[in-house]
Amino acid sequence: xxxxxxxxxxxxxxxxxxxxxxxxxxxxxxxxxxxxxxxxxxxxxxxxxxxxxxxxxxxxxxxxxxxxxxxxxxxxxxxxxxxxxxxxxxxxxxxxxxxxxxxxxxxxxxxxxxxxxxxxxxxxxxxxxxxxxxxxxxxxxxxxxxxxxxxxxxxxxxxxxxxxxxxxxxxxxxxxxxxxxxxxxxxxxxxxxxxxxxxxxxxxxxxxxxxxxxxxxxxxxxxxxxxxxxxxxxxxxxxxxxxxx
Numbered sequence: 001x002x003x004x005x006x007x008x009x010x011x012x013x014x015x016x017x018x019x020x021x022x023x024x025x026x027x028x029x030x031x032x033x034x035x036x037x038x039x040x041x042x043x044x045x046x047x048x049x050x051x052x053x054x055x056x057x058x059x060x061x062x063x064x065x066x067x068x069x070x071x072x073x074x075x076x077x078x079x080x081x082x083x084x085x086x087x088x089x090x091x092x093x094x095x096x097x098x099x100x101x102x103x104x105x106x107x108x109x110x111x112x113x114x115x116x117x118x119x120x121x122x123x124x125x126x127x128x129x130x131x132x133x134x135x136x137x138x139x140x141x142x143x144x145x146x147x148x149x150x151x152x153x154x155x156x157x158x159x160x161x162x163x164x165x166x167x168x169x170x171x172x173x174x175x176x177x178x179x180x181x182x183x184x185x186x187x188x189x190x191x192x193x194x195x196x197x198x199x200x201x202x203x204x205x206x207x208x209x210x211x212x213x214x215x216x217x218x219x220x221x222x223x224x225x226x227x228x229x230x231x232x233x234x235x236x237x238x239x240x241x242x243x244x245x
Contacts, residue, residue, distance in 0.1 A: 009166045017128035033125050052133075099212050119135040126201050175196075195238075198240045
């Protein structure tokens with residue numbers, strides 16, 4: 001489950017967004033912008049995501065086998081609910097910390113940006129299925145290693161990890177959905193959301209809003225936080241506009 005569930009959840013949730021009818025009045029970019037600015041075809045994005053998920057599933061399988069705490073009967077004893085909640089929060093903070101610094105380094109190092117991270121930024125206008133469209137090395141360093149470290153540091157069991165990784169996948173997909181939907185729970189509870197991350201995908205915002213996938217703490221602490229205004233377009237939809245001092 002820990003290996004397969006996040007992959008299934010990714011395609012179910014991203015597929016849900018993909019199958020929605022045109023929602024022009026909720027889009028952060030027009031469909032014309034998506035066609036003109038994105039530099040990679042949809043089929044290539046799907047292939048890239050599938051390859052990254054294959055690597056992640058392989059690493060997850062090995063990790064769960066090596067860290068299994070099952071007793072002689074093959075049963076893993078789950079800690080109490082409060083302990084699991086604490087492990088969940090620790091894992092969120094660890095993943096955020098890992099991804100912030102690795103992500104920021106990939107922007108600051110010209111070689112890594114040009115040859116690795118720029119692949120993800122070929123989607124100037126993000127959409128749900130492209131959330132994990134990365135260079136294989138980035139997928140390994142940023143997502144796979146980040147998930148493994150979060151799992152190990154938090155001390156969670158494989159069963160708790162299934163829930164955590166599925167939640168992280170859903171949050172990552174939602175941050176790349178390119179929509180500002182009313183009542184979206186992630187927009188209510190997280191400052192780091194689809195509009196926040198959209199800033200980072202814009203040309204003038206690539207040196208800001210590195211934080212992902214949960215909180216914006218590191219951006220605010222280290223001066224890379226870029227506030228924004230969410231404006232309604234006259235023709236429908238929204239525009240995320242940088243609000244520089």
